[in-house]
Amino acid sequence: MSAKEYIDDVLKFIRECSPGQNEFYQAATEVFESLTPLLEEEEKYRDYAILERIVQPERTIIFRVTWIDDAGKIQTNLGYRVQFNSTLGPYKGGLRFHPTVNLGIIKFLGFEQIFKNALTGLGIGGGKGGSNFDPKGKSDAEVNRFCQAFMNELYRHIGTTRDVPAGDIGVGAREIGYLFGQYKLLTASFEGAMTGKGVGWGGSFGRREATGYGSVYFAEHILNSHGDELKGKTCCVSGAGNVAIYTIEKLKSMGATPVTCSDSRGTIHHPKGIDVKTLKAIKEVSRESLEKYAQLHPDATYIPIHKYPEGGHAVWSIPCDVAFPSATQNELTLVDAKNLVKNGCKLVNEGANMPTTPDALEYLRKHGVLFGPAKAANAGGVAVSQLEMAQNASMQRWSFAEVDTKLFGIMKSIFETADETAREFGHEGDLLMGANIAGFRRVADAMIDEGAV
Numbered sequence: 001m002s003a004k005e006y007i008d009d010v011l012k013f014i015r016e017c018s019p020g021q022n023e024f025y026q027a028a029t030e031v032f033e034s035l036t037p038l039l040e041e042e043e044k045y046r047d048y049a050i051l052e053r054i055v056q057p058e059r060t061i062i063f064r065v066t067w068i069d070d071a072g073k074i075q076t077n078l079g080y081r082v083q084f085n086s087t088l089g090p091y092k093g094g095l096r097f098h099p100t101v102n103l104g105i106i107k108f109l110g111f112e113q114i115f116k117n118a119l120t121g122l123g124i125g126g127g128k129g130g131s132n133f134d135p136k137g138k139s140d141a142e143v144n145r146f147c148q149a150f151m152n153e154l155y156r157h158i159g160t161t162r163d164v165p166a167g168d169i170g171v172g173a174r175e176i177g178y179l180f181g182q183y184k185l186l187t188a189s190f191e192g193a194m195t196g197k198g199v200g201w202g203g204s205f206g207r208r209e210a211t212g213y214g215s216v217y218f219a220e221h222i223l224n225s226h227g228d229e230l231k232g233k234t235c236c237v238s239g240a241g242n243v244a245i246y247t248i249e250k251l252k253s254m255g256a257t258p259v260t261c262s263d264s265r266g267t268i269h270h271p272k273g274i275d276v277k278t279l280k281a282i283k284e285v286s287r288e289s290l291e292k293y294a295q296l297h298p299d300a301t302y303i304p305i306h307k308y309p310e311g312g313h314a315v316w317s318i319p320c321d322v323a324f325p326s327a328t329q330n331e332l333t334l335v336d337a338k339n340l341v342k343n344g345c346k347l348v349n350e351g352a353n354m355p356t357t358p359d360a361l362e363y364l365r366k367h368g369v370l371f372g373p374a375k376a377a378n379a380g381g382v383a384v385s386q387l388e389m390a391q392n393a394s395m396q397r398w399s400f401a402e403v404d405t406k407l408f409g410i411m412k413s414i415f416e417t418a419d420e421t422a423r424e425f426g427h428e429g430d431l432l433m434g435a436n437i438a439g440f441r442r443v444a445d446a447m448i449d450e451g452a453v
């Protein structure tokens with residue numbers, strides 16, 4: 001059986017046994033197809049049934065979360081934790097609270113996390129969790145009660161050497177605080193079983209900034225390898241949450257001009273550069289719509305979602321040198337890729353998980369646009385989460401500068417690993433293939449060492 005036949009067989013099996021899990025299938029297809037050159041060279045991964053095993057989570061926990069809203073009404077949501085792969089260390093990955101969360105979404109995120117975590121070179125396995133709970137529009141008290149109810153089940157499945165959740169969409173500093181508080185109460189112990197904690201109570205300096213800063217460092221490494229740099233570049237960033245805000249902040253400090261941000265209702269275009277202070281005040285503090293930004297900055301334009309180009313996103317119709325999709329999956333479509341190419345975009349660097357659709361990716365590739373794949377470009381967040389675990393375990397506290405220097409080094413090493421691996425397999429410059437093969441190879445070789453489990 002050829003490598004391609006082996007891959008097709010396993011993909012067919014995934015389609016059959018995970019119906020309706022489109023995002024999971026998309027993620028698995030992208031990873032497996034790029035493994036073709038490795039599987040052609042190495043029979044052992046077939047002999048040890050690595051693909052068949054790696055697509056199945058080691059454990060999937062689905063639970064009911066019942067809580068009471070401010071009106072005294074009982075509400076029910078679904079909670080998930082997919083403990084995908086613990087070959088390299090305790091399961092590690094965020095929790096997403098968003099109404100679109102379902103098993104397929106959590107499985108796609110958990111699957112990506114396995115290879116992302118492997119690429120960091122650190123000892124962390126892959127997992128992901130979340131709920132279809134929507135924190136938007138809820139009072140702090142409601143979010144608190146929901147988080148407590150969620151943790152009432154989750155606490156028995158996590159722990160410092162077992163599974164260490166963190167944040168993702170809809171789970172920021174507030175939610176981590178409420179979740180950790182309940183974990184502490186239920187276990188009667190103060191331990192680093194979650195990351196992204198506040199810096200005053202066990203969190204690491206730099207974790208809040210890590211995904212955005214890391215994404216910018218990764219983009220800089222790509223450009224440097226082509227004799228270029230971010231300084232002086234016009235950048236478009238989508239999203240207005242944790243990843244987007246700290247991408248914008250770091251871009252500005254490196255001399256680039258980030259001219260956009262977006263939320264689920266609209267896009268801001270500010271040609272002189274997004275004002276980070278205003279953005280943080282609107283999104284991190286008062287949790288309002290970006291429309292407010294344009295009220296405070298009359299030289300910025302607000303484009304509401306109903307005015308977006310057909311089948312596309314307003315952010316990607318604005319001319320830029322570098323694009324940083326940093327909101328959610330499949331947010332950059334073929335229409336957007338065409339707009340980016342038309343406007344001379346040189347690099348798309350993925351801050352979000354799987355933000356580029358397969359046809360958009362194909363189009364960018366055909367037109368010579370450089371590409372920073374998510375599992376490499378946004379690995380800075382989970383990497384600093386592991387640094388938080390290390391500090392907790394050793395009861396140490398590192399300075400912001402120390403963590404940031406480590407983050408910069410980790411992003412450089414991820415870039416070099418992906419770049420060298422792509423070259424090793426004759427696909428120079430294909431960082432997607434390089435990242436997928438390098439991440440997979442580390443996990444797969446360890447799976448062989450650990451036997452048939």
Ligand SMILES: NC(=O)C1=CN([C@@H]2O[C@H](COP(=O)(O)OP(=O)(O)OC[C@H]3O[C@@H](n4cnc5c(N)ncnc54)[C@H](OP(=O)(O)O)[C@@H]3O)[C@@H](O)[C@H]2O)C=CC1
Nearest residue numbers: 168169170211239240241242243263264327328352353381
């Ligand atoms: N946080 C982290 O450390 C890491 C996050 N990621 C990935 O980065 C991405 C962003 O996460 P994060 O910044 O943490 O999440 P946040 O919840 O902090 O922010 C998400 C932002 O994206 C916007 N958004 C979400 N869904 C959509 C949509 N369908 N259309 C348009 N805008 C949307 C939200 O808008 P609104 O404000 O209206 O809700 C919000 O501004 C996700 O893909 C996540 O998986 C990857 C690695 C680590």
Ligand SMILES: O=C(O)CCC(=O)C(=O)O
Nearest residue numbers: 092093094166381382385
């Ligand atoms: O910091 C973490 O553990 C999780 C980060 C995350 O969810 C991600 O990398 O997508």
